[in-house]
Amino acid sequence: MLQASAQKLDPREEHYWIESPRQGLQLFLRHLPPTASQAPEVRPVIYVHGATFPSALSIAHRFDGYSWRDALCDAGFDVWSFDFLGYGYSDRYPEMSEPAGANSALCRAQDGSEQLEAAVRFILQHLAIPSLSIISHSWASMPTCRFAGRHPTMVDRIVLFAPIARRAPRRYEGPPPAPAWRFVTIEDQWARFVEDVPPRAPSVLSRVHFAEWGERYLDTDPESHTRSPAGVKIPTGPFVDILHAWHGEFACDPAQVRAPVAIIRGEWDGLIPDQDARWLFDAFAASPNKRDIKISRGTHLMHLEEMRYALYRESISFLMGDDQASATKSITTAHRPSSQQGAQTMDAPREQQQQQIPGYDLGTDKVAKSPISMQEWEELKKSALFSQEDVVYLRLSEDLLKDHVEDLLDAWRGIVFDLPHLSAYYQDPNSHQVDTEYAKAVRKRFGQWILDTARANYDQAWLDYQYEIGLRHHRTKKNKTDNGHTLGHLRGRDIFAFVPSIVIPIKPYLATSGYSREVVESMYQAWWKSMVLQATLWCQPYFRDGDF
Template identity: 30%
Template sequence: MTNHDFLSEMNILTEDLRIPSDTPGIELYIRNKRPASMDTFSNEKTIVMVHGATYPIGSLYDVELDGFTFLDYLARHGYDVYAVDVRGYGGSTRPSEMQQPADLNPPLVRTETGVRDFGTAVDFVLKRRNLSKVNILGMSWGGTVAGAYTSRNNDKVNKLSLIAPQWLSFSPVPIDTGGPLGSYRLVAVGDMKERWLSAAPEHKRSDLIPEGWFEQWVEATLASDPGSQTAHPGYIRATNGPILDIREYWTVGKAFYDPKIITVPVLLVHAEWDIDVPLELAQHFFTSLTGATYRRWVEIGEGTHMVMLEKNRLQAFQAIRGFLDEAYAPAN
């Protein structure tokens, strides 16, 4: 029996949790996966993660591809894994403005709100497991949320893993298509494939997403926003607060937080065909992490911003697990 076979047979417990946010009437959805046999919990083996500006946790981290998800992978390697949807996304409460036409209200869920919701989730896990620290992970906009949270709460973070985090950009950011911003935007999920593949060289596009994976992703993503399917079939809603923050921070030379204040170990995972966070942005961010205990950059060939859902996703999974597993301590 191979190690993969053994891990695939490991029983995983899944819990879907709802916790109060710091705003009356707004609840946060958290999915927890862990080995069924796990009965002791530790700072080192617990992780809390958050999604990006468009897709919720179920669309990024818990889509079953080739028989398992990213959350499954970490749970089967001995981790107590929590993934949280900030308000307005996935299973968390959508602000009442999201039931109205988008042009009637200003952009919802600014990054500061994301940091608050993520902090609420971290504090919940710390209390639930009687821990002093957890590992945290964020992707894209979620990397900003996780990075900003860590810069303010180094004492609660064991290690920080970031997948293609936002950083200062002197070029337009593709997710911001321009024009006025309403409270949220409608995203045509089924039309995403062309944009997704366009980041890769033309001769490399045919096998970037293995057969059937895109369709599974679309199904899971649409299921994350059932309230949109009656009024807007085939679309999910994504809040525009993160897009406004791109305009007011990242593209005008203003960082939302200072990376050098982060003092914990940091892993940066990036893929070579990422047009949302180009290589030079990742490099600038990485070299700004001067206060980290230690830092590591893993560059994945033949991958885009969505590398966690592509043929080389296991390279990203293994890099993150290896970083979390190790007991490395740099020399003084």
């Protein structure tokens, strides 16, 4: 919901309040579009703040008139940020009105990851795109990685600024208990800003800058000035997660993250020293592209210090991508839902496939024109609850299935030839012998169909080819493509009834991918929806004109 009651930090800034995962509570989002009025492509990024202050005081705060957010916008990024519950303009947990000791710590990593997911889903729906990049600070690295592990297709790249890492368990010692919330004063924040700067080293933050920032910080809590000393009430869950991480209990599994990751940290950051960064770097075992960047004269709060411009440049460079000499890109980046991209990646392979697979006539004049339009195809997708997210999950499945095409074809063939009423479609109706040449030709095209389904490139040529597939099952064209000697018509009821036999054998290959259970299930459901839609399209010739 777009509102205008919060103070804008820029005239172009937009504010949104959305429902949080906790019923009745809302999250606050800020949005600043790219500086250029017409950016060549949408490059969305969301900033996830740390344990003690909201987004307005971090990525969006301007020192001498310029912020990290401004640098990202100047580089062409569409920049979003949000406040966790209990911070900034987001709603406060009801427990924050009760005594601190009456409840357990609020805003733990699991809770935070669900709030981040709500924000990301809103942004992706708002921009009509499947994925974005994330910048997180400090504790927020844990909810960010939890979310990225659950939903790898929603994440392009991740910048972990001053992240937290796991440390070895302490013998005979556990993390101390904590209340639901606590106060943070200006003096507390100043101590945090200077505690990592070595003795006799020049200051990395001026008192003038801090004084201005401090007043803005107190403004994030309307009741801050009623306290003595003035202080901001914040949840303690992030502190608890950090302490647990330093006692061997890490709140996320970095190995579940599939996106490229950059760890960016300051030389003097006591919360992520070299050994912690080394462990975290190695823990991202599934990330296809990793960096560990250490910037001199920076602490845990480098985004507010004199070396902040180096941080800006390093983060922008990583988020821009194009950091490999080859044309290889990450799964999530390569699968942006661009119709132009689809044309670029598919046209050349289609020509090669048509030469290698007889009868694979996708995109040629040998294929009949589909009776339904692309607009009607979009309506069909809506009827099946098939969304852009399903497209992304189908595309994610391609890398998992491409090496198992023959296995799937064998499984499907086994089902068909175990059932006489289905195997008859491959037999000469007079001799009852299998037409092996026909079966071989159909098998090759069926194998290509698996890849086409996973690629999910829906254009007019694809839509026409689905109609052609239906005609080749119907008496209209059955046997004509391959000069087959089999039954001249495949009953429409058997097309629909065979759908489960196609989809169910796919799941085991998805499940061995190493993805989380939620991601595997999302890929599986995307295949179900796609299969139902395609079977519907294949049955077009079985309807009288005007009935389909």
